Amino acid sequence: MHLYCHDHPHTLTLTAEVVAASPGRVLLSETPFYPGGGGQLPDKGALRSNTGGDIGVTGFEVIDGQLWHLLADPVELSGVVEAAVNPNFRQMMREMHTATHILNALVFQSFDGALVTGVQMNDDGTARMDFDLPEADNDRLRALEAPINDVIAQNIRVNCTYIPFEEARAVPGLIRSRSVAPPPTEDGRVRIVDITGLDRQACGGTHLDNTGDTRAVKLLKIDNKGRHNRRVRLGLVGLGPLA
Known part of the structure; x- marks a missing residue:
């Protein structure tokens, strides 16, 4: 499924027609919302209609390749609505997503191509990443905090492109x-997020235009999870537990 937010990442409010609806859910002709995936939470926001006022969007469901919006109230919308993503x-x-890519890149480079085994971003400005690192020294992982913030300070450009999926599978490190x-x-293509000169990998989430557009990052904790996994917890300085 090709998402509008991939092509228009800065459009957070969009007027759209109701294509289909039932109580508490609606399918729109177009939507600026990101439905979540790959460890990233779905967008928050609301639909605004002339008849129903603001109705919160609580989630999404993909049915037959179409993105349905789940609503906070059991209303049945029709006509034209304004879809508004919560900008904050x-x-x-x-x-958070760009910061996790920076961490991913540095772990991949520093630990012989170690792969991600899990990732989850939270609504308090923190995230966790699990890596297949059976022999890792946790102090070496903690030492990546300074390089992460150095990449942020360099304000490196972040670009998104598409290549054929089979080509992506054939390039080592693109599917991380x-x-x-x-x-x-x-049409059989996969989206590639490229932090210029640092990292290039397949990803469907929302990202910054430049690494310098994020707050500083702190590594909060490193846990051993089983024989192979190392869980790295990170957070944006000034949010959640780092406020």
Whole structure:
């Protein structure tokens, strides 16, 4: 499924027609919302209609390749609505997702191509990443905090492109997770997020335009999770537990 937010990442409010609806859910002709995936939470926001006022969007469901919006109230919308993404939440998710890519890149480079085994971003400005690192020294992982913030300070450009999925599978390091990969578009391509000169990997989430657009990052904790996994917890300075 090709998402509008991939092509128009800065459009957070969009007028759209109701294509189909039932109580508490609606399908729109177009939507600026990111539905979540790859460890990133879905956007928050609301739909605004002339008849129903503001109705919160609580989640999303993909049915037959179409993105349904789940609503906070059991209303049945029709006509034209305005879809509005919460800008503060989208910005936080963009910062967290780009920060996790920076951490991922540094771990990949420093630990012989170690793969991600899990990732989860939270609504308090923190995230966790699990890596397949059976012999890792946790102090070496903690030492990555300074290089992460150095990449942020360099204000490196972040670009997004599309390449054929089979080509992505053939390039070592483009698909960085051990267990999952972003789903291809209808024409068989996969989205590549490129932090210029540092990292290039398949990803379907929302990202910053430049690494300098995020707050500083702190590594909060490193846990051993089983024989192979190292869980790295990180947070944006000034948010949640780091406020």
